[in-house]
Amino acid sequence: MMCALGSAVCFGAASVFQALGARAAEPGTGSGVDVALLWRALRQWRYVAGLGLDGLGFVLQIVALRTLPIYAVGASLAASLAVTAVIASHMLKVRLSRIEWTAVAVVCLGLAMLALAAGREGHESPGAVLEWGLLAAAFGVLLVGAAAGRLPERPRALTLGLAGGVGFGVVEVAVRLIDSVDLADPAFYALLVGGGSAFLLYTSALQRGSVTTATAGLVLGETIGPAVVGVVWLGDRTREGLGWLALLGFAVAVAGSLTLARFGEAPAREEADAALKA
Numbered sequence: 245m246m247c248a249l250g251s252a253v254c255f256g257a258a259s260v261f262q263a264l265g266a267r268a269a270e271p272g273t274g275s276g277v278d279v280a281l282l283w284r285a286l287r288q289w290r291y292v293a294g295l296g297l298d299g300l301g302f303v304l305q306i307v308a309l310r311t312l313p314i315y316a317v318g319a320s321l322a323a324s325l326a327v328t329a330v331i332a333s334h335m336l337k338v339r340l341s342r343i344e345w346t347a348v349a350v351v352c353l354g355l356a357m358l359a360l361a362a363g364r365e366g367h368e369s370p371g372a373v374l375e376w377g378l379l380a381a382a383f384g385v386l387l388v389g390a391a392a393g394r395l396p397e398r399p400r401a402l403t404l405g406l407a408g409g410v411g412f413g414v415v416e417v418a419v420r421l422i423d424s425v426d427l428a429d430p431a432f433y434a435l436l437v438g439g440g441s442a443f444l445l446y447t448s449a450l451q452r453g454s455v456t457t458a459t460a461g462l463v464l465g466e467t468i469g470p471a472v473v474g475v476v477w478l479g480d481r482t483r484e485g486l487g488w489l490a491l492l493g494f495a496v497a498v499a500g501s502l503t504l505a506r507f508g509e510a511p512a513r514e515e516a517d518a519a520l521k522a
Contacts, residue, residue: 245359248308248320254301256327259507261294262447309365309419313481314474316362318416318467319355319494322501325459326351329507343503350500357493361486365420366479374477375421375430378414382438385411389445398457404449405458409465411442416470420478459505467498 286292308317326348332338340348385407392403418435426432449458471494474480482490 245308245312245316245320245362247304248312248317249323249355251301251304251308251317252320252324253327254297254304254324255321256324257331258294258297258301259324259328260331261290261297305416306419309416311365313362313365313471314416314420314478315467315471315480315490315494316358318413318470319358319497321412321416322463322467322498323351323355325463325501325504325507329504332507347500347503351497351504354493354495354497354500357489357496361482361490361493363481363483366474366481368477368479370421370477372430374417374473375434378418378421378434379430379437381410382414382434382441385414385438385441385445389441389448392445401449401458402461404445405461406465407461408442408446408449408458409462409467410469411438411445412462412466413470414438415442416466417473417478420474456506459507460502463498463501463505467494 286295305317305321308320329338329340329344329348333340388407389404392400392407395403415435415438418431418438421431422429422435446458446462449462
C-alpha cells in the first residue's frame with residue numbers, strides 16, 4: 245500500500261507542473277485534440293518536471309499493482325487529487341474551503357478502509373480475449389478523442405477526461421497481464437497505445453475545456469472499469485468478510501476525489517511563478 249500512496253504523491257505533484265506547462269504552451273487551432281500540443285508542452289520545463297514525477301509514480305504503481313488488487317491501486321491514484329490540493333494550498337497559496345479540506349479527510353478515510361480490507365492481487369489467467377480487448381479499448385480511446393473535437397465545451401472536456409481515464413485504466417490492467425517484454429503480446433501494445441493516448445487527451449483537456457469536468461471524467465475512467473476487470477477477470481479479492489468495507493472505502497475515496505476535481509488544474513501562471521520563486 246505504501247507504493248500505491250507514494251505513486252499518488254508523485255502523480256499529485258506532477259499534475260500541478262503539467263497543468264502549468266499545458267497552459268503555458270502555445271495554443272493550437274480548433275477545439276479538438278491537438279496532436280502537436282504534447283510536443284509544444286514538452287518545451288515547458290514544468291511539464292517535463294511533471295513527466296519526471298509521473299515516471300517515478302509509474303514505477304511505484306507497477307510495484308503496487310504486483311502486490312495489491314487493482315481496485316485499491318486505482319482508488320489510491322484517484323487520491324492524487326487530494327495530494328495536489330494540499331500541495332497547492334501550501335506551495336501555491338491556494339485557499340481550500342471547508343468542504344475541500346473535508347474531502348481531503350474523506351479520501352484519507354476511504355484509503356484507510358481499503359488498506360484494512362484489501363487482500364492480495366488475484367492470479368487468475370484471463371486468456372487472450374482480455375489482452376486483445378485491452379488493445380481494442382486503447383485504440384478506441386484515440387477514436388473517441390478524435391471525435392470529441394466536434395462536441396461543445398463542457399461535454400468535450402468530460403469526454404476527453406473520461407477517455408483519458410480509460411486509457412490510464414488500460415495501462416493499469418496491462419501492467420498486471422505483462423510478465424516480460426514480449427513483442428507478440430497484445431497487452432504490451434495496449435500499454436503503449438493506452439498510455440500515450442491518455443497523456444495526449446488529458447493534456448488537451450487541461451488546455452481546451454473545463455479542467456474540473458475533465459478531471460472528474462479522468463477519475464471515473466481510471467478507477468471503476470479497471471476495478472471491475474480486476475475482480476471479475478483477474479481474481480482480485482478482499483480479506484475474508486471485509487468485502488463490504490473495501491466497497492465502501494473505494495466509493496468514499498472516489499467520491500472525495502471527485503469533490504477535489506478542480507485541482508486537476510493549477511492556479512494562474514503568474515501566481516504560481518511568484519510562489520515558486522518565494
